[in-house]
Amino acid sequence: MTQKACIVGGGVIGGGWAARFLLNGWDVAVFDPDPEAERKIGEVIDNARRSLPALYDKRLPDEGKLSFHSDLAEAAAGADWVQESVPERLDLKHKVLGSLTELAPKTAVIGSSTSGFKPSELTSEGARAVVAHPFNPVYLLPLVELVGDAAETARAAEVLRSIGMFPLHVRKEIDAHIADRFLEAVWREALWLVKDGIATTEEIDEAIRMGFGLRWAQMGLFETYRIAGGEAGMKHFMAQFGPCLSWPWTKLMDVPEFTDELVDLIAGQSDAQSGHRSIRELERLRDDNLVGMMRALKKSGSGAGGVLNTHERALAAPAEAELPITGDRQIPQSWTDYNGHMNEAHYLEAGAAATDRFMELIGADADYIASGKSYFTVENHLRYLDELLAGERLTVTTQVLQGEGKKMQLFHFLKNADGKLAATMETLLLHVDLNTRASSLPGAEVGEKLKAFADAHKALPFPEGAGRFVGQKAV
Structure with a gap:
């Protein structure tokens, strides 16, 4: 029996969710008042069609049926999973999640793509929801941070694994969950480096993609540092590099003022760096690079490669x-x-x-x-x-x-x-x-x-x- 996902909000993240479910055989109903929603989501799904199946050496299930709705009740009817991906405004999320709690089946998982709000904030006015925070592009990257009721997040995790994702249960509520807190730290430091004239946006990106970004893709942070400790391991690394935590290397507790001058400086450097390509061209370049790296990780089963191997083994055998x-x-x-x-x-x-x-x-x-x-x-x-x-x-x-x-x-x-x-x-x-x-x-x-x-x-x-x-x- 075909399962149904209801996607509320058809931006970059909502479109990615729609593609992930659709290409794994789910019927997908989209609700978004934007008159351009069908075109935008169609372009995201086209990108997904050329990239997600390329990760696998087995064929994915036949695509489900995609539909667009102007009525929220119609979109949510009969859904097994409902994903809210509206803008990060708590009042708007309260309104949408409250409506979904009334309209969606009681058995449906209701997930919010919020990158910052806690479940207690989302449900403070009576809505039923868990945080299911993905990463862009949702149709390729497996990580989803789950925060909320233990039983409900366990149900959600089972569904997410069935569509090739990696659910990470966040033990305690915290602003911005886990991954975005790291990204925020790196982002703050990058802003200072640009503002102080130490590096351009392109030079900062080169530092990441030519070095530690490649290590993190397969080993993460702590395993990378464990190796840095040599034969003596993590304890040696901590003893050797621990003292630098008290040195003035970063400005993590200080944020540069977002003046017009700083915004113009960063935007100008970014345009010079990659403004010669359209957003769709950049997305396809990103997707091709991700497919290449993740397929390489499949051979060793490391990181995202292990998630792909598990999902591929679960795919139905050919007739x-x-x-x-x-x-x-x-x-x-x-x-x-x-x-x-x-x-x-x-x-x-x-x-x-x-x-x-x-x-x-x-x-x-x-x-x-x-x-x-x-x-x-x-x-x-x-x-x-x-x-x-x-x-x-x-x-x-x-x-x-x-x-x-x-x-x-x-x-x-x-x-x-x-x-x-x-x-x-x-x-x-x-x-x-x-x-x-x-x-x-x-x-x-x-x-x-x-x-x-x-x-x-x-x-x-x-x-x-x-x-x-x-x-x-x-x-």
Whole structure:
């Protein structure tokens, strides 16, 4: 049964929430009086469509239904999750959350995207809500700070994990929660550095993105400093750098006055830094960089990569077909070249991933490999038949040509969203004993499953192109 999310407020954050739910198979109803809301949210969702699926090596669920409403009661009816993302004015939030408490189903989670207000402030006039504070872009970054009633935040956390997010329960109410307090500290110091003429906006950004920003993406603050302590660890780091806390390095308790001169100075430097790009261009650049970094983190399971791996394992398996589906995904931007077409190396990567998936189907999975047995690739033959484009759906099916004894011969069909054959990859593998590094017979269960596939596929037509060599002319 399709679930429904009601999004109230369609700005940058509300649009990100809409995209996150929609691309995870939820129906999404949006309420926003802005006459431009449909256009703005549509552009955010377009950005999400090209980036969020690129994080995964499995296909996300089919998109839900997106609708826009001028009546709040209509938008909230039947919702399982309601997310308020209106401007940060407490009187406005009281009004909206009060209405939602009356209109939304009693079973619905009501979350507020507030970055600063505490739950006790949001509910002081009788509304029912928890803080569910995300980070921009909501459709890519997994963190959501949850503050409020323990039972309600536990329910909320379960939903958020199901759409690939990382709920962080804040133990006690505090202004600005956890993450924004760090951002505020860095922001204050940056304002002073610009005001005092020590650094420009661009130089401050370079200091972050060329250095500690990369470390923080995978390890955060304390783990980064633990490593800085060397073999002696965190205790040594604290002893070595603790005294600097009493030195006048920062002005965290002091804020520069927001004069017109300071605002103009910062705005001018920022325009010089990145004013040559539109906001949409900057968003797409940001999203492509995030996808690249987060996909890299998937390999080690560090940070956001671990969240992606957990969500990907929970995604539904492809539907059964005559041939097993060994790949079903969206082609990420990082797989394409200058003209937006999938680079030839990634045809091989897609085929290799299909081989890995087929190995899992016959039981030659991670546990099997850990036991000291696996299949090694001996030879591949790729045929490039058609172009594949960034953002396009790629499906791979696999036919077993040989599956007896030590050999496994597979033929992968790579097809585009229209079912047109874009490439084939024939691969020959030998079973190997990882201890002796010599070929060997597979385990009995793996061998039986492989033979069952091979026997079933003998009745299928021998695929055109199988057994060919490079440069061979078609008959």
